Amino acid sequence: VLFSLIDCNNFYVSCERVFNPALEKKPVLVLSNNDGCVIARSNESKSLGIPMGVPVHQIKDIIERHQIICFSSNFALYGDLSNRVMHTIVDWLPDSEIYSVDEAFSRLDNMALKCPAQYCQDLRQAIYQHLGIPVSVGLAPTKVLAKLANYLAKKHTETGVFYLHKPEVIERALKHVAASDIWGVGKKLGERLKTLHIHSAWDLRCCDPHEARKHCNISLQKIILELRGESCLDLEKPAPPKSIRCSRSFREVVTSFTDLSEALSTYAANACSKARVHKLKPSVLTVFLNTNPFQKNKPQYSEASKLKLLVPSNDTREIISQATGLLREVFKKGVEYKKVGILLSHFEAQEGSQGDLFHFFDDEKSQLQMRTLDDINARFGKDALFIASQGGKKPWKIQRKQVSSRYTTHWDELVRVYCR
């Protein structure tokens, strides 16, 4: 068995650099919604000691001092470039699992490659040549080791490819790396392992897998086996989503029911259109809201409310109407809300789902209307046609002060080249 893990380097930053080569070798950051947190860092920013996920206001002076270039997130651009990278990977490695926006696992056994490492190096070169996105490749007999190999490829190689297969190399690598750096070992488990005197990944590897299962859980047992080179986690096939969520934090607190319900209606519409893309109808919807959890000195309120639909539906109007009802149940006057959101779950297939015996509902008409809505918005932009309850003014709208252009997905934002 031989797995590869291909991971784009500093993906969002690399996307910004594709269309703005002046950013090369400069410290760059990409920020979350409302320009709140750091969600991607160039190597230069990492060396300045900026951690992943820090609130921007905490590092304001470092940004100023080192003239770090900040971008608001531009998911339209990143999503499109991700698709192109994945396309190239699947071309070269048909047996692939797209694991996240910037990562893919692949199986290379069955491919009769003379030199897998060289093949991956060529692939890496092709991706860079076609798209300008640098990637790193880890190769190993299990997914967990491939993750580690990728980490080593980023840190310790010039070529960007690391093949982890010789037992003595694996041992050296595991002794060199903390247990908490292993894929699947998070903060909580890492701390617990430390109390058991398990510090390095090698310590973890030497644990009894059955004991680990007994005292912790089956995930840890699998991790230990995978560290030993015994493959437990295979590639996973693409599956329909089990839940779809849409929520946003407000830049400034919201107190009025109208503002809150307009925001919620907008998120509900988003979630529904995503459900329709997958041809799924949720039968359960959950509405949740909360105050700002970081303002510890202020009164906190966080609540969720849930409803099982008599008839599953992905009709935006139906979901908005039900969601607004749920919001009314948990809304309290005088509370300063920071976030509201919706979760759709317990999906059924759009075609052939069960109706309601006692109330006739013209599903065909509903689907036709939703298709028209989706078509119009695909053609004229996401906000061309919307339900009135989504509101027009949107005072709660998120802030993105420094967005780059959607170079690859919008005609009017293409790169312009001038000739003299």
Add this chain to the structure above:
DNA sequence: TCTGGGGTCCTAGGACCC
């Protein structure tokens, strides 16, 4: 002043059944 968003899996415990 200022702190993102969207997912999955696992487990324990309750409800229910025969």
Add this chain to the structure above:
DNA sequence: TCTGGGGTCCTAGGACCC
């Protein structure tokens, strides 16, 4: 005094991931 045994399904909450 003394109250079985075995199974499934569902859910909430925790942990983890990118």
